[in-house]
């Protein structure tokens with residue numbers, strides 16, 4: 001059988017290990033691991049690797065460019081799989097989202113929101129939206145800085161874009177930071193989500209997409225509902241293939 005090779009064993013066993021450490025971390029802070037969605041970030045990995053993860057029961061996958069993801073998504077016509085767009089989305093790529101992705105984690109401009117909304121309405125589709133927050137205020141990162149978040153949501157609500165349900169916040173934690181600093185950033189995102197819920201009366205604004213291979217345990221402790229894990233599941237990314 002094609003997939004019963006050594007690397008498929010590896011992906012399946014990495015998935016088991018990651019899920020076990022999620023369950024352990026959730027239990028340690030008395031959270032239910034059912035409330036934590038593991039997104040396997042498959043950018044830089046082959047269709048074969050994705051098929052192996054699916055065979056091991058994985059249902060949520062993340063990709064960060066339309067270029068790389070569309071040929072992959074079209075290989076798998078499985079309606080029970082959810083694709084998450086986790087990278088920076090250029091407005092001119094918005095047309096590729098409907099029909100391919102059910103979540104976008106990186107909304108950070110009104111222009112993009114309007115473009116997406118037009119594309120979605122044309123296709124009578126809707127996509128769950130997370131607003132990307134640049135919690136570390138790093139100039140090299142995308143996302144809305146915390147100081148501008150309320151203003152941004154205010155603009156989105158005034159624009160009235162029903163095909164873009166606002167579901168929560170996403171962030172990328174600080175790289176190579178001590179655990180305390182990582183947790184402080186994730187806690188800040190949680191507080192922002194709670195503030196947004198209250199301030200704008202957004203009932204379904206419940207998601208916190210935070211935590212990657214290096215910091216998903218800290219993210220769980222601070223309330224993450226979605227973890228975006230690539231390397232710990234698939235190994236190092238390889239763009240040469």
Ligand SMILES: *Cc1c(COP(=O)(O)O)cnc(C)c1O
Pocket residue numbers: 041043064086087172212213214228229230231232
């Ligand atoms: C690549 C990527 C990930 C996964 O990173 P790993 O360190 O491999 O787990 C998560 N989130 C975003 C936005 C990414 O681009």
